Amino acid sequence: MLLVRYSEIGLKGQNRGVFEKRLIGNIKRRLENVKIEKNFGSILIRPKDSGKLGNFETLRDIFGVAWFAEAEEIELSESKIKSTVMKILKSKKPKTFKLFVSRANKKFRKTSVELAKEIGGFCEGKGFDVDLEKPVLKIFIDVLNRQVLIYTEKQQGLGGLPVGTSGKVLCLLSGGIDSPVAAALMAKRGCTIDFLHFYALRNLDEVRKSKIPKIATQLEKFCGRSRLFLAPFLDFQLAVLEKGEYELQLFRRFMLRLAEKFARENNYAAIVLGDNLNQVASQTLENMTAVQAEVGIPIFRPLLTFDKEEIINLAKKFGTYSISIEKYKDCCSIIAKKPKTTIKKEKLFELEKEIKLNAIVEKTFSQIAKFEI
Numbered sequence: 001m002l003l004v005r006y007s008e009i010g011l012k013g014q015n016r017g018v019f020e021k022r023l024i025g026n027i028k029r030r031l032e033n034v035k036i037e038k039n040f041g042s043i044l045i046r047p048k049d050s051g052k053l054g055n056f057e058t059l060r061d062i063f064g065v066a067w068f069a070e071a072e073e074i075e076l077s078e079s080k081i082k083s084t085v086m087k088i089l090k091s092k093k094p095k096t097f098k099l100f101v102s103r104a105n106k107k108f109r110k111t112s113v114e115l116a117k118e119i120g121g122f123c124e125g126k127g128f129d130v131d132l133e134k135p136v137l138k139i140f141i142d143v144l145n146r147q148v149l150i151y152t153e154k155q156q157g158l159g160g161l162p163v164g165t166s167g168k169v170l171c172l173l174s175g176g177i178d179s180p181v182a183a184a185l186m187a188k189r190g191c192t193i194d195f196l197h198f199y200a201l202r203n204l205d206e207v208r209k210s211k212i213p214k215i216a217t218q219l220e221k222f223c224g225r226s227r228l229f230l231a232p233f234l235d236f237q238l239a240v241l242e243k244g245e246y247e248l249q250l251f252r253r254f255m256l257r258l259a260e261k262f263a264r265e266n267n268y269a270a271i272v273l274g275d276n277l278n279q280v281a282s283q284t285l286e287n288m289t290a291v292q293a294e295v296g297i298p299i300f301r302p303l304l305t306f307d308k309e310e311i312i313n314l315a316k317k318f319g320t321y322s323i324s325i326e327k328y329k330d331c332c333s334i335i336a337k338k339p340k341t342t343i344k345k346e347k348l349f350e351l352e353k354e355i356k357l358n359a360i361v362e363k364t365f366s367q368i369a370k371f372e373i
Contacts, residue, residue, distance in 0.1 A: 001073050002056055003142070003149055004043040007066040007159060023064040023162040026224065030058045039144050040104035044073075057155075061221045063188045065157030069140070071149040076108065078115070082122050084150050085139055089128050092152070096131035097123070103143040115141070158188065163224040166190030169300065170263045171272040172255055173197045173215065173228070175330035178303055179274030180215050180320040181311055185302040186272050187223040194227045194268070195219075196259055196368075200237070200329055204230060204369055211326045216373050218319050228371040231258060235363050239355040249343045250351055252291045257361050260297050262368065270298040276311065277304050286342040293345040 004027065009019040024036050024043060033048045047053050059068045074080045089097060099120050101112040110118065119141070120130050142149040171183040173195040183193050195216055199207045207213075207230055216228045236254045240247050259271050275283045292299055303311055315321035
């Protein structure tokens with residue numbers, strides 16, 4: 001059987017059951033043909049119909065899982081615990097070992113310390129050496145209310161909160177490295193993520209064959225079921241042909257205005273951006289402040305203080321880096337090469353009126369298409 005443990009969920013007090021239920025549901029969607037139960041803060045997973053557990057390594061990709069382990073399940077019996085520990089020691093033949101006993105069932109007749117001393121002494125009497133400082137083998141013994149679990153290896157999960165416990169947000173997905181990582185980090189905080197991508201390609205068929213759907217598909221491993229929406233860049237591009245050094249700020253403004261409208265129409269609680277402070281000209285503090293002026297929906301920037309190396313490492317962790325660096329003609333690559341690093345919001349509002357941005361937003365909104373991931 002599999003033992004799954006969470007960490008942060010355990011701090012949720014009266015709401016803990018809601019988070020546990022969501023985590024169990026997310027696990028069931030990834031592991032087929034299993035039975036799952038809660039037991040003293042543990043999540044126990046068994047195969048149905050005495051079958052085998054499938055690819056349980058996917059537990060590594062589920063937010064909310066702190067760690068998991070393959071465990072042997074035995075009855076509440078001290079003699080059975082001793083024989084099982086001895087079986088492990090005889091099989092692995094470690095030079096030294098240490099027992100880690102956790103007694104969630106306080107009705108069990110011995111405390112954790114007493115049980116560890118009793119079993120450790122018994123094993124020492126059989127010729128195996130205990131080392132409390134640097135043991136070669138760690139053996140974990142969890143005493144639950146109806147059974148005991150024994151295991152030797154913990155596999156780390158991603159931690160965080162289960163996807164689906166913190167509301168629904170819309171992530172502006174570019175063709176770069178940053179925005180996919182921003183989406184994954186928001187999912188780690190329990191958000192359900194959908195994506196809006198602005199494309200500069202000639203038609204939707206070209207987008208479907210590009211890396212954009214591949215990025216969204218990869219992110220589904222961590223973010224759960226997501227939807228990808230595609231918005232054309234053409235009408236905006238035609239309107240700003242003569243705006244030169246302010247073209248980039250106008251483009252960012254166009255994206256946020258359209259995203260705000262789309263978010264309101266589809267009940268998203270916030271917009272997520274992959275912005276990183278001062279990484280590029282459009283992401284100076286002055287530009288970000290001006291571009292988001294009077295946008296009436298929360299904007300989250302989970303990468304704001306990360307350096308590029310940290311972001312790349314996270315992208316590799318989530319499996320998006322190799323996809324993100326594939327060649328792609330994104331919108332930012334065809335706008336002003338030397339944009340202004342600052343702009344006042346009053347100037348931006350003036351330029352909006354000149355290009356009739358409201359009309360462009362409305363027209364582009366009517367052209368947004370849903371892509372089935």
